[in-house]
Amino acid sequence: MAITESVTAAPGTFPGALTDRTFEALIFDWDGTAVPDRKADATAVRSRLEALCRAGVHVFVVSGTHVGNVDGQLGARPDGTGRLFLCLNRGSEVFEVQPAGPALVYRREATDDEEHGLDRAAALTIERLRAKGVSADVVTERLNRRKIDVIPEPEWSDPPKARIGGLLDAVTARLRAAGVTDIGEVVRIAAAAAADAGLAGARITSDVKHVEIGLTDKGDSARWAAHWLASRGITGGLVLVSGDEFGPVGGVVGSDSLMVVPELARAVVVTVGAEPGGVQDGIIQLSGGPNRFLEVLDAQLDRRDARRVPWMDEDPRWVLHLPEGAGTERTAEALGALCNGCAGVRGDGGGGHAQLFVVNGVYSDGDNPRLLPGPLWTALAVEPGQRDEHQQVDLRTGLLGRHEDTGLRAVRFVSMADPHALGVRAEGSAQDLQRIDGLGHPGAPDVSFEHTHQADAELARTTTADGVGIVVAARDREQVRDSRRVVERLAAWTAGPAPDWNDALERLSRIDRAGFDRLLAEHRAAWAERWQDAEVSIEGNADDELAARFAVFHLLSAAPGEGEAAVGARGLTGPAYGGHVFWDADVFVLPALAAIRPAAARSMLEYRMRRLTAARELATKRRRSGARFPWESAGDGSDVTPSLVPGRDGSPIQVRTGTHQVHIVADIAWAAVQYAAWTGDTAFLTGPGRDLVLDTARYWASRARYGPDGRAHLYGVMGPDEYHQVVDDNAYTNVMARWHLRRAAGIAEATGGDRAEGAAWRQLADALVDGLHPARGGYEQFAGYDDLEPLLVRDIAQRPVAADLLLGEDRLVGSQVIKQADVVMLHHLLPDEVAPGSLIADLDYYEPRTAHGSSLSPAIYAAVLARAGRPEEALELFRVAARLDLDDITGTTAGGLHLATFGGVWQALAYGFLGLRTHDDVLDVDPRLPSAWQALGLRLRFRGARIGVRADSDAVAISCSEPCFVRVAGGDRVRCDPPGRSFPWGADDEDGASRAGR
């Protein structure tokens, strides 16, 4: 409940919870709440409900009676975007009211056994009442329930709600005359009878005159509504539940209290009934009956008419509060970024410090391209001065909210449903809130900015010297009423070479026709759909859960589901790294998206595939064969890695990542295979992705050299550990290349490729040294690594630490201190390619040597430590990764969020703590939970099926939308059929218990 104590409001007034909030859905009881009785004229409520539906509000009428009664009385025929449902027959049926009338959308079908059980339970109840001297009859056999009249007397044949007090007295007197305490005792008798009749979970309800034994009740109606709403991103805090019987009557819980279900937590609950027995905490008591209910509806219509700022469901499990205070503005802007894969805008940060609007793949020109900053469209013009401002991001629905003690409220979105639609609405005192500022110059001096007005719209364009640009078209609305100003902007963007004003205007017209409320509703629904395949739940630690959801939120925001996606190091959340694409995208972000949003992963691969020509050219330039992807790329796929940077004294320093960090070639092939493994789209590797894997393999064939030892070597490379910049035979690079060559050979052979070439690749793969040291049982990171100073960073600094600054370059390169997972990264990516038993040896050896001075390191170690059965250590590093931006651990979050770390967070959860791995058509599940977590659940897609995996101390539960195969804890391959199955740990299964943190 949103309120912890019941609140009573005087006639004509409403408590703040009712007037301050715009509800997206109404769920209410019919008889006694919306109308005085079933014969009353419902014109007043009909007109209001139709108006609310026109305004986009979803309405659920809940009643125990049948559709003929309710529809006949209500007679509403809504024609708006809001939907009207009749949840009838006490939870057993749902009808949607359409222009042509009600249409059944759900019915609870009883089995024959249940029908017999209902009959038997009713007969037993009557029998037991008669035994006590109370005559009662089964008066009706309604759908899924039996209705027993406990006062079958003419005077009380059809009492109106208004006579509830008299009815209760009469029934109680009648029962007490027979020695039965009250109607509550009758309910208990019926419940016992139902249990004796074999009806598990029977719902027993009473309206005082009747006791009903049923399979469903109003709670089922509320749950159905909650589920339907949740699929559209509408959750409890956006819902108003109304009734007239929440409090107990004669020892029986009020029937409307059944609508207060956990699925609607944080809903505002209002009773308009007399409630003689009082109401539970959290319920607003208005009294006044249906007339008062109409006032509630009018208040909502007023809010809609005034275009008041929509409400955000402040669910603490989903809402992130942004940092506040001087000095945190830019960090808050990054954390408040909203992106839809195609475009992204940073948060507000208290007046705008480093605001940015960018479009995926649209870069400035020149040797060092960066994401082109587009026109700014979000700034509010408010009275200058100190402001007490609070901002929060609703991760569930992708909204950035702002509120101040002055009464100013604002909400904005970057539409997930229509990638070109942007919206912001704000309200405040007319004196304080002046307007939404005009489209603004992004402040970049090398970007040209044009500004114009056409067709009541404001347009602005930023362009580079070569004509690539971003256009934003915006149209504002303003309303001042009762000294409150409401301002609203809908905007559309278009981008690319020579972007046209008219394109943006056309998009704006379409968006404008839909309107803010509809766009927002579609945006919420699109986010709900995204989360269906991506939800993370961590029971036992709310902070970990929120941090994990924040990571997944930005993964889902990183790439569009069609076309191509250039996922830069900081995504679309900031200017750092210019939006350049690194291996981070392929190895950290893509595998997560392959599982939680396969279409976006495909877009990321498309980015690589469309730049194969550039990669071939780079290979040729470096006198190699095949395709060599650059370490950093932007729009055209050419190498944009800086080669020289100015040193402290101005002299140039050579940057070697571009020339030596060639493992990216295999990383991209690995990503393609991961995509195929998660999606089951194996045709991708033999079809559109074939050249991506094969051309890159050709690079290795030309890069490796045979040494005097007769083995193949990769000289002069840089592994993930950038503290040791030019080394020979980096184990990570070599084993990735080996795997790549073999995989490519297999694809080539399967697709009629050159058999000789495939054979040569296999021969080369077999000859490649991998650095395995049998004596130590693990891999030497590169040739000569073991001879370096055996310095353990664990012993000299608190980690993570930038050891390059701590130790200085000279000391660092001569030591075994490494920046990040390198050999351990190999274990993470290719667990089946490394020597059996080497994981533990390598973890023990490299972990103390790792500074975690890279944002990529902690999550990977967390994943591998968990897999190695060390979940408590894993949790420590998981938290570093998950909170990297939330706590600004790097001091650079202001420049944008670390997208790859978010990918690592998901991988730590999936590959590490849940132990997920794909093996052909089987999903391996092998959980290792830390003791702080009671349960971990992930939703994802595996080979097209919607999968849910949840592990706790009792079991691993798999849910699935289609049949799938799983293997739990190394057991047998097992088929799961929808809706899924559970794999309990045995009572004496100590291994299973320890995996689940028990």
Place this chain on the structure above:
Amino acid sequence: MKTVLAALDASAAARPVLETALGFARLTDATVHAVHVTDGPVTTPESLATRAGVDLRLLDGPVDAALLDALAGAEVIAAVLGARATPGGRRPTGRHCGSVVEQARKPVLVVPPEAAGEAPRSIRRLLVPLDGTELTSRPVVDVLCPLLADQVEFLVLHVFTRDTMPRVLDDPRRDLELWGGEFLARHCPNATEIELRVGSVQAQVAAVTREQPADLIVLSWSQDSSPGHAAVVRDVLADTTLPVILLPALLE
């Protein structure tokens, strides 16, 4: 009217004190008032003041108390003192100077005798060592910056120590640039330039002043020079030939 006090004595330090006071007054749009606590001949202060066209006020009483009393005047924004009488002294500040800077509630510019130059001294570029705490940054932002009437360049120096090392640097060049920009935004928004170093603060202040032009070193401090405190202030004053402005950290 804003006033900068120039505390002139009869030593060789008096001339650079007056030059610095004139330079700081120009920077802050203030007027220089020279003061001298009479404990002997006043020839040097008088002649310096006369040559510079500055009023000289003679003060009586114990030196520290007289200077602090003068500094407490409502119009006085800062005082300028000689660090010590002669170049090459081992103590960073003379007895009187040390006592005044510990008790002053306003900025005090401490001028080493080696700082002699031109009158007024040109103060265009300030070296501002900041450790990232409010103790060092707030006096700069809240006290010094509001005094400045003229354009001035801030070169912020931040020195990473073992305990304050950045935790993560993906690409050191890019991340340090970002890190530095964010540091400036949080701690010294007036600055556009930051120098990030590793090592001891004292050594790096000295190194930066050797490598880069600077006219004045800005140090915030808690005015506690008991053992174990104010090592940076003490060492910088002992080593530098530049004037140092000491900003009391009055954070209450």
